[in-house]
Amino acid sequence: MSRPDRRLSINQATIKHADLATALRVTAEAGVQAIGLWRESVHAVGLATAATMLSDSGLRLTTHCRSGFFTMPEGPARREALADNRAAIEEAAILAAAGAEGSTAILVLVAGGLPDGSRDIMGARERVRDAVGELAPHAAAAGVTLAIEPLHPMYASDRCVVATLGQALDIASDFDPSVVGVAVDSFHVWWDPDVLHQIERAGREARLATYQVCDWRTPLPADVLLSRHYPGDGVIDLARLTSAVEATGYDRDIEVEIFNEAVWATDPIETIERSAAGFASSVSPHLRTLGGVLP
Amino acid sequence: MSRPDRRLSINQATIKHADLATALRVTAEAGVQAIGLWRESVHAVGLATAATMLSDSGLRLTTHCRSGFFTMPEGPARREALADNRAAIEEAAILAAAGAEGSTAILVLVAGGLPDGSRDIMGARERVRDAVGELAPHAAAAGVTLAIEPLHPMYASDRCVVATLGQALDIASDFDPSVVGVAVDSFHVWWDPDVLHQIERAGREARLATYQVCDWRTPLPADVLLSRHYPGDGVIDLARLTSAVEATGYDRDIEVEIFNEAVWATDPIETIERSAAGFASSVSPHLRTLGGVLP
Numbered sequence: 001m002s003r004p005d006r007r008l009s010i011n012q013a014t015i016k017h018a019d020l021a022t023a024l025r026v027t028a029e030a031g032v033q034a035i036g037l038w039r040e041s042v043h044a045v046g047l048a049t050a051a052t053m054l055s056d057s058g059l060r061l062t063t064h065c066r067s068g069f070f071t072m073p074e075g076p077a078r079r080e081a082l083a084d085n086r087a088a089i090e091e092a093a094i095l096a097a098a099g100a101e102g103s104t105a106i107l108v109l110v111a112g113g114l115p116d117g118s119r120d121i122m123g124a125r126e127r128v129r130d131a132v133g134e135l136a137p138h139a140a141a142a143g144v145t146l147a148i149e150p151l152h153p154m155y156a157s158d159r160c161v162v163a164t165l166g167q168a169l170d171i172a173s174d175f176d177p178s179v180v181g182v183a184v185d186s187f188h189v190w191w192d193p194d195v196l197h198q199i200e201r202a203g204r205e206a207r208l209a210t211y212q213v214c215d216w217r218t219p220l221p222a223d224v225l226l227s228r229h230y231p232g233d234g235v236i237d238l239a240r241l242t243s244a245v246e247a248t249g250y251d252r253d254i255e256v257e258i259f260n261e262a263v264w265a266t267d268p269i270e271t272i273e274r275s276a277a278g279f280a281s282s283v284s285p286h287l288r289t290l291g292g293v294l295p
Numbered sequence: 296m297s298r299p300d301r302r303l304s305i306n307q308a309t310i311k312h313a314d315l316a317t318a319l320r321v322t323a324e325a326g327v328q329a330i331g332l333w334r335e336s337v338h339a340v341g342l343a344t345a346a347t348m349l350s351d352s353g354l355r356l357t358t359h360c361r362s363g364f365f366t367m368p369e370g371p372a373r374r375e376a377l378a379d380n381r382a383a384i385e386e387a388a389i390l391a392a393a394g395a396e397g398s399t400a401i402l403v404l405v406a407g408g409l410p411d412g413s414r415d416i417m418g419a420r421e422r423v424r425d426a427v428g429e430l431a432p433h434a435a436a437a438g439v440t441l442a443i444e445p446l447h448p449m450y451a452s453d454r455c456v457v458a459t460l461g462q463a464l465d466i467a468s469d470f471d472p473s474v475v476g477v478a479v480d481s482f483h484v485w486w487d488p489d490v491l492h493q494i495e496r497a498g499r500e501a502r503l504a505t506y507q508v509c510d511w512r513t514p515l516p517a518d519v520l521l522s523r524h525y526p527g528d529g530v531i532d533l534a535r536l537t538s539a540v541e542a543t544g545y546d547r548d549i550e551v552e553i554f555n556e557a558v559w560a561t562d563p564i565e566t567i568e569r570s571a572a573g574f575a576s577s578v579s580p581h582l583r584t585l586g587g588v589l590p
Binding site: 167 | 413448451487489512
């Protein structure tokens, strides 16, 4: 196969069943230069070991995934969640420092859903803003950017009350853009009539921390969390979204992040090859900078 | 059971397996005063017969459901869809005239999804605007209001490219408000961070044609089309949404519309009673006008 686009990063969730050592190895062996890590796999080996492994891999770190889940009202559970978020900030800083040159210390935040028994989505959203406000000084001190990720509105009740890019930017607007930005994931935002304008705004406000791609296709599977597909295998206009992201001046790595049982059941080497091929055909042609498939 | 709220309307989809005669009978016998009809059941008996049956029932007509599905590019399929929409406009006018005093000639429009093989959601949205423009003179002549219904974004690719209330209002803004309005359905809009503002806008622009209620609960069923629940059985803040709708001056009937296999498997009399009870506890307390459960 062709050498993967040098701006392609494999989000570790795409090869969920590979442990950290395997994920790093197959990603590097495929000629991919960057990876987004998940906390669970880092914790499984310990942070210091994970940092050494990442360093040895020669890969850039693109994101640390993920933290957040802080919509609950004040109390021990909220304190515990915020403490865990501070730990995740430290992890992101240490891992980014261990990654190859060009690594970025970006912690992806998924807000969390409605607390059990609550219908007060507006209140939950205010608590997201409060939580980000509490975490921002820690992130600033650690040199980490918190990337608020809006999730598709079908997850608004049980996973993420932040449902649009505009809303994520509104929350971020209270904070320094180097400390609080947004994650733009094609799957979550493609349907939004306002998405191109909000991507432009994210660029103008210097908050576009990371761009992630995968595709949308129906019918959705029984577990709608697992409905993400390889870039190009669905209906998302990745040409338009990618061009809009590029037009902001975004020139960093772009992750392929897929949650899909069938993809997870595939050998991770094949998954990475298919991710790279989808990226090459659906994303690379729209990259303004030196992207594109190198021979 | 208590007498149902006088502003409650039963959308016929809630008792999907009842034919028109049964739907009209059980709705009226339950003390409900209004009904929203579906075209299929009207066609099954013929329009003239359906109009007579509606008239005999003594029920008000709240909406005629539904038409639209006009996102395809120009060609025979689009011409056929638009001809069918014109027929639906005529049906709405005739049925509303046959319904009891207070009936409204409102045709609900669901835009349709992406045409097969297309990723051009922006183009599909432009074709929605064009279609509404073609239909508006027919609706005006017939005295029918076209109600553009934004559907939840999880249906954006295969069912309705109009995904937010703001977008529906933007499309409607080219036309006379008595001819083109919007349908506000709690299930489709509850997650939207901008929903209260857009409901206020819909009122200010005199475009709030109909308000429909049901509830949202996770996990979603395998067929996400069938994930609607009785008002009060989920997490939608019906107090806030209903209050916002009422604050616009909306004082007409409010439909309960549920697509749910378990609900459909219930005896329609029980379904209507449960709908009325959910409405009484979750919607009626927030009605500004003479609603509320009468003894």
